[in-house]
Amino acid sequence: MSLKAAARLLKRAQREFTGNETRRVDLGFPITQNGMKMLIINNLHAAVGEKPILKGIDLEVRAGEVHAIMGPNGSGKSTLSNVLAGREEVSVTAGSVQYLGQDLLALDVESRARAGVFLAFQYPVEIPGVGNVYLLKAALNAQRKHRGLPELDAMDFLALVKDKMKLMEMNESMLYRSVNEGFSGGEKKRNEILQMAVLEPRLAILDETDSGLDIDALKIVSHGVNSLRSPERAMILVTHYQRLLDYIKPDYVHVLAGGRIVRSGGPELALELEKQGYSWVAQEGQEAQRGSGNATHE
Amino acid sequence: MPLMSDIVAHYQSQFEQHRNAWSWSGDHSWQAWRQAGWNAFVARGFPSQRQEEWKYTNLAALEKLLLSCEPCVPDPLIWDRLAPQILLPTAQRIVLVDGVFMPQLSRLQELPSGVKVEPISAGAQRQGVYLRDLLQQACHTTPFGALNTALVSEGVWISLEPDAAMLEPLLVVHVTTRAHRATHGVNIIELADRSKLTVVEQSIGLTDQPYFVNLVSRWSLGESAQLEHIKLQQEGERSYHIALTQASQQRSSQLSSHTFALQGNLGRNDLQVSLQAPGAFVRLKGLYRVGGKQLQDIHTSIRHESPDCGSDESFKGILADSGRAVFNGKIFVAPQAQRTVSQQSNHNLLLSDLAEVDTKPQLEIFADDVKCAHGATVGQLDAEQWFYLRSRGIEAALARTLLIEAFALDIVASVPAYPVRTALEELLRGLIHE
Numbered sequence: 001m002s003l004k005a006a007a008r009l010l011k012r013a014q015r016e017f018t019g020n021e022t023r024r025v026d027l028g029f030p031i032t033q034n035g036m037k038m039l040i041i042n043n044l045h046a047a048v049g050e051k052p053i054l055k056g057i058d059l060e061v062r063a064g065e066v067h068a069i070m071g072p073n074g075s076g077k078s079t080l081s082n083v084l085a086g087r088e089e090v091s092v093t094a095g096s097v098q099y100l101g102q103d104l105l106a107l108d109v110e111s112r113a114r115a116g117v118f119l120a121f122q123y124p125v126e127i128p129g130v131g132n133v134y135l136l137k138a139a140l141n142a143q144r145k146h147r148g149l150p151e152l153d154a155m156d157f158l159a160l161v162k163d164k165m166k167l168m169e170m171n172e173s174m175l176y177r178s179v180n181e182g183f184s185g186g187e188k189k190r191n192e193i194l195q196m197a198v199l200e201p202r203l204a205i206l207d208e209t210d211s212g213l214d215i216d217a218l219k220i221v222s223h224g225v226n227s228l229r230s231p232e233r234a235m236i237l238v239t240h241y242q243r244l245l246d247y248i249k250p251d252y253v254h255v256l257a258g259g260r261i262v263r264s265g266g267p268e269l270a271l272e273l274e275k276q277g278y279s280w281v282a283q284e285g286q287e288a289q290r291g292s293g294n295a296t297h298e
Numbered sequence: 299m300p301l302m303s304d305i306v307a308h309y310q311s312q313f314e315q316h317r318n319a320w321s322w323s324g325d326h327s328w329q330a331w332r333q334a335g336w337n338a339f340v341a342r343g344f345p346s347q348r349q350e351e352w353k354y355t356n357l358a359a360l361e362k363l364l365l366s367c368e369p370c371v372p373d374p375l376i377w378d379r380l381a382p383q384i385l386l387p388t389a390q391r392i393v394l395v396d397g398v399f400m401p402q403l404s405r406l407q408e409l410p411s412g413v414k415v416e417p418i419s420a421g422a423q424r425q426g427v428y429l430r431d432l433l434q435q436a437c438h439t440t441p442f443g444a445l446n447t448a449l450v451s452e453g454v455w456i457s458l459e460p461d462a463a464m465l466e467p468l469l470v471v472h473v474t475t476r477a478h479r480a481t482h483g484v485n486i487i488e489l490a491d492r493s494k495l496t497v498v499e500q501s502i503g504l505t506d507q508p509y510f511v512n513l514v515s516r517w518s519l520g521e522s523a524q525l526e527h528i529k530l531q532q533e534g535e536r537s538y539h540i541a542l543t544q545a546s547q548q549r550s551s552q553l554s555s556h557t558f559a560l561q562g563n564l565g566r567n568d569l570q571v572s573l574q575a576p577g578a579f580v581r582l583k584g585l586y587r588v589g590g591k592q593l594q595d596i597h598t599s600i601r602h603e604s605p606d607c608g609s610d611e612s613f614k615g616i617l618a619d620s621g622r623a624v625f626n627g628k629i630f631v632a633p634q635a636q637r638t639v640s641q642q643s644n645h646n647l648l649l650s651d652l653a654e655v656d657t658k659p660q661l662e663i664f665a666d667d668v669k670c671a672h673g674a675t676v677g678q679l680d681a682e683q684w685f686y687l688r689s690r691g692i693e694a695a696l697a698r699t700l701l702i703e704a705f706a707l708d709i710v711a712s713v714p715a716y717p718v719r720t721a722l723e724e725l726l727r728g729l730i731h732e
Binding site for chain 1 (some may be wrong): 679697
């Protein structure tokens with residue numbers, strides 16, 4: 001059976017799986033459960049400046065699932081992460097993104113975060129002068145407030161953060177340093193996952209989280225991510241290399257090329273990519289583009 | 299004598315009326331001293347933008363104000379309004395209101411031994427010759443310094459004996475309560491060898507009407523003396539605050555001065571430091587913040603007169619609305635001042651398209667074995683940092699405030715005295731979150 005056929009079967013299986021529809025509580029934070037449709041990306045086109053990058057992405061992600069999005073450089077992986085997180089430099093030119101039944105693209109950046117979307121940055125930003133602990137507290141309390149929960153007091157907050165820091169094998173002194181300032185590459189990525197652990201998002205998008213990590217840091221980060229896997233949470237791992245997927249097992253792997261998903265499959269697809277490289281994918285990407293080109297002329 | 303402008307004529311009438319009014323300066327030698335200041339002011343004239351030193355700072359509005367420096371008796375009941383503004387309520391302090399020493403509002407009972415804090419009026423009668431010599435040097439270098447000598451009513455004289463140390467901060471508070479008032483004050487700080495002092499200078503306005511505060515400060519640091527100075531400019535919304543500070547430093551002395559020009563219509567700070575013997579080190583830092591149509595002008599001059607001295611200078615500015623700022627940082631390195639290490643930076647955050655800053659490093663280096671670095675930036679809030687904070691759920695406006703706060707608090711972080719630093723942090727947070 002060819003890969004394409006496998007992907008088709010998989011898609012059909014996905015469609016036939018009837019999860020519970022989104023239920024929303026009055027507090028404005030969604031309750032999710034395993035199998036519930038969390039993210040539905042439909043024919044998404046997006047451009048950076050005048051340049052079209054995403055050319056028709058279709059993807060469905062359900063609660064409890066981990067999806068890996070792989071692809072060569074320039075295929076649009078990071079653009080996809082950025083569209084989901086709400087980065088303003090990326091403009092959506094067509095298509096839609098439904099997140100737990102609401103139009104994700106209509107929400108501003110902070111509202112997405114409060115609704116449970118989290119982006120772990122490829123290049124975490126250094127913010128001199130803003131304490132790491134201050135950011136965590138402000139973010140958590142902003143989200144709690146939005147959910148109608150009381151702010152955590154200083155003691156409970158510190159206990160929570162220190163607990164999560166142990167998970168990430170982070171030194172407590174990092175709490176009192178400025179956000180990511182002077183952190184090593186590995187420390188920055190660990191700090192991203194720490195934020196994720198504290199904020200407990202519903203949908204986590206990890207953008208090239210493995211890049212710049214040595215093998216020890218990769219193990220720690222992966223351990224952190226794995227411990228956050230849960231039936232109520234979905235994750236999208238965006239990565240160039242298969243290496244990360246040795247540590248975080250995805251349920252589905254999608255291959256992005258030329259701004260489209262050209263292949264979808266199970267974890268074995270990643271292994272195949274590792275063996276064959278991306279050259280064949282690029283070819284399919286071009287074919288896909290030509291295909292879409294013809295389609296518009298018809 | 300050149301033709302006298304209206305404003306100079308006005309100041310002259312003030313000078314003629316009040317030159318004998320201040321009790322401490324009635325005797326003949328003080329009169330001659332004042333006259334010398336007056337002559338110097340007339341010779342220089344009221345500054346205009348044609349002068350390089352005042353190129354970006356328009357004083358036309360101040361030039362039109364006919365302010366009075368007539369002696370007055372302030373009401374001690376203003377304490378109720380003043381108290382909430384005092385940075386460290388339990389610290390020892392000397393308070394001057396509208397140019398008058400207020401013993402009832404001051405707290406000077408618990409000074410350590412070897413530390414003397416008194417109004418100039420008291421010291422002048424005891425040590426007039428000494429004081430006149432001390433102030434003479436300051437008076438003629440700027441027009442307002444000269445005017446200050448002619449019209450000064452009162453001041454603060456702080457002196458520390460050798461090895462004396464005051465570890466708790468001392469507050470020097472200048473308050474203006476009256477509209478249309480001009481107050482000419484002085485601050486003298488003399489640190490004998492190895493003595494140590496932390497002083498917080500607050501300039502507070504309790505009126506929203508126009509007024510003018512004109513201060514001259516003279517600091518001298520003996521061998522291995524240490525002065526930590528923090529200035530807080532919290533003037534009224536239609537105020538003019540002009541201050542000239544001159545410091546001289548002996549061998550291995552250390553001066554750290556932080557200037558926070560936070561509130562007021564127009565502010566001008568001239569900071570002039572002379573490093574006169576090996577091992578002397580100065581750190582000049584500051585933050586200016588303008589909005590509306592406010593202006594803050596910082597002119598610094600650090601003179602490396604001796605080998606093996608160091609200077610570290612960093613000023614930051616936050617400019618909103620149509621606010622304007624000027625930074626002019628002069629570093630002079632004399633031919634003999636080998637092995638000078640000097641660093642200067644000026645960073646500005648523009649929060650509006652209408653805000654404007656004129657920043658100018660001015661290095662004059664005549665020695666060849668020196669390390670001198672300088673840099674100036676003018677920029678906006680970092681879009682990446684803003685996005686990052688928002689992507690964690692922090693509201694856009696709060697994220698912006700946090701970034702402004704981070705930019706500003708960087709200057710506070712280098713204030714060594716702990717109680718002052720935390721009080722400043724709180725004050726700045728309050729202002730930025732307003």
